[in-house]
Amino acid sequence: MRTTDLSELAAFDAVARHRSFRKASEERGVTASAISHAVSNLEARVGVRLLNRTTRSVSLTDAGAMLLAQLSPAFGDIGAALDTLNRFRDTPFGKVRINAPNSIAPFVLGPMIGPLLTANPNLELEIIATDRLVDIVDEGFDAGIRLGESLRDGMTAVKIEPRLRFAVVGSPAYFQHRPLPTKPADLMQHVCIRNLYPSGVGYPWSFTRDGEETDVNVKGPLALHDHELMIEAALAGVALAYVWEDRARPYVDSGRLLSCLTDWIAPEDWLYLYYPTRRYISAGLRAVIQALRAGG
Structure with missing residues (x-):
């Protein structure tokens, strides 16, 4: 097979997985028109339409x-074969693509990157x-x-x-x-920022102490899903905010914000790095796992 044939197959594989020429072009690092041209060449060569396209x-x-x-397992085998060359290098080589929630990425990945x-x-x-x-x-x-x-089947979680x-x-x-709240129920007498998921669905403020768990559906004129905006609103004195502690810490340490109900807030569930179980683990991904893995 010629190199151009393999490149055309890789372009088709990317479009087929993403169901998008634009996303395929972003993954492959070329223009969408180049991806479209490669797929059209492949279809002409094999004499069969592989994709249905509309606007x-x-x-x-x-x-x-x-x-x-x-193709998918074949490209997986090719990637695994190339990755075995890492044993002849001092350090891992290649790209690792990671997705993380925007609200927690700075605290999880920020300290690890450097x-x-x-x-x-x-x-x-x-x-x-x-x-x-x-x-x-x-x-x-x-x-x-x-x-x-809570991950779907076929995923490994670390x-x-x-x-x-x-x-x-x-x-x-x-x-x-206003007095500082001393128990979660006191929040009903306060103006609070209502927390939203990106979908627009709200979620309560959750608390736990000595085995007692309680959720409070707070009230207030402002609903946000971005923690940075919540911090800005809290700094402006608009309302109380329920945000990641690490995001608020610099403002609490400087005295610009006051923290309350600290003895009612327990750590969240553990964070997990997850990846497809059946896909080979590249040396680069192994390095990322090692950098993030929790001890014990």
Whole structure:
């Protein structure tokens, strides 16, 4: 097979997995028109239509689905074969694509990036931070990060650090005319920022102490899903915010925000790095796992 044939097959594989020429072009690092040209050349060469294209969608024909089913493990084997060359290098080589929630990525990945890349100069990290729930296989990621261990079948989960927890914070100006809450129920007498998932669905503020667990559906005129905006609103004295403790810490340490109900907030579930069980683990991904893995 000629090199151009393999390149065309790789272009088709990317489009078929993403159901998108644009996303395939981003993964392959070329223009969408180059991807389209490569797939058209492949279809002309084999004499069979592999993709159905409209202005809004891309879908597989029966022939395309059959080809993808055989190509995917083949490309996996090629990647694994190339990755074995890492044993002849001092450090891992190649790209590792990671997806992580935007709200926690700075605290989980931020401290790890510098030491990892310094120790592995041939490693390339590509991190996409979004609070949208992502299918890491369909979107071409090597691994993802998620709170809790509720993952779909076919995924391996590795417990990682740090373990995060929430904090309830407000500005000194907010508390000038209001007492600090001493128990979760007191929040019903306060103006609070309502927390949202990216989908727009709200979630309560959760607390636990001495085996007692309670959720509070707080009230207030502002609903947000971005923790940075919550911090800004709290700094402005608009309302109390329920945010990641690490995000609020610099403002609490400087006195610009006050933290309350600290004895009612327990650490969240562990964070997990997860990846497809049946996919080979590259040397680069192994390096990332080692850098993040929780001790004990």
